[in-house]
Amino acid sequence: MTDTTNATTTTTGRILIVEDEKALALGLRDALAHSGHEVEICHDGLTALEQLAKADYDLMVLDLMLPGKSGLDVLRELRDRDSDVRVLILTALADEESLLMGFQLGADDYVAKPFSARELVARIEAQFRRRQMDRSPPKQLDLAEGITVDLSRLEVHRDGEIVALTPREGDILEYLIRNHERVVTREDLLLHVWHYQNANVETRTVDIHIVGLRRKVEPDPAKPSLIQTVRGRGYRWHS
Known part of the structure; x- marks a missing residue:
């Protein structure tokens, strides 16, 4: 992560960050909280699944390389539960197959490391705008x-x-x-x-x-x- 953002947003939500690099997770939390989001952190796949089972989130920021259960395992189990929480993948992998598998399992977007906080916030807000349009009730x-x-x-x-x-x-x-x-x-x-x-x-x-x-x-x-x-x-x- 290379910079922070001062942008404001009108599309906020509850976000779960699943990232085993603690310094990176804290930096992401601060950037997203500054933009008005409610943010929680966990550092492994098993804890992420436990959190998702007991609390409602609008979006998950999910690292693919996690201890224990991988990000792909978390995503697979999440979709098996019929959860429609939006998922943005973080990856340092140059392996195109892993990204393709993530999209096949139901990921909504991805950001490749290294990335800027500004890019991540913008991509998350784009997801929330799409969600809001999807949810707009008929008149x-x-x-x-x-x-x-x-x-x-x-x-x-x-x-x-x-x-x-x-x-x-x-x-x-x-x-x-x-x-x-x-x-x-x-x-x-x-x-x-x-x-x-x-x-x-x-x-x-x-x-x-x-x-x-x-x-x-x-x-x-x-x-x-x-x-x-x-x-x-x-x-x-x-x-």
Whole structure:
């Protein structure tokens, strides 16, 4: 790694760095944290798989040459679990076959060592932009029991009536749907929907808005099936 970056980004996420060179891993963590990402580190393949099993990540930066399980072994097992976390490979290998195998196993991009922190951050942010485009919900949602949502008009059609969504409710719904494969915390919603600078605040705003949204989109608001509560963590969209 040859330089650092002062660039800012609006596409941030939770990243796991899997790199056995500790100084390099720390440098990557600092560069990515400076760009607004939440970053964790592990130094071997087995620990990486354990971390991926118990926590949600948006992207993994994965070195191919790891002690114990190789990066390719980690990637193979990850995809066998049907995980769709994005993977950016780090490699010092000139061996084209290893890179081809990585892409065949489901890697999304790679960076060859040595590389600059600026290049790595730019490639990660490109992955997040693609993910965001992939997740963008359709403007017309067909839900259970004939309920439809028109996000462009902020309208819910149910039981022959039209129920208006507030702009905030529309933003919450879009954020939940875009992030449907993971648990969305209250802090996530405060930061990305309410745009708080700091989510360390005592407020029931999120819970109150979720209750109101459920009344409009859930077939049975008393037994929500679309906006599910994950106890102690937050909410998950399920349709």
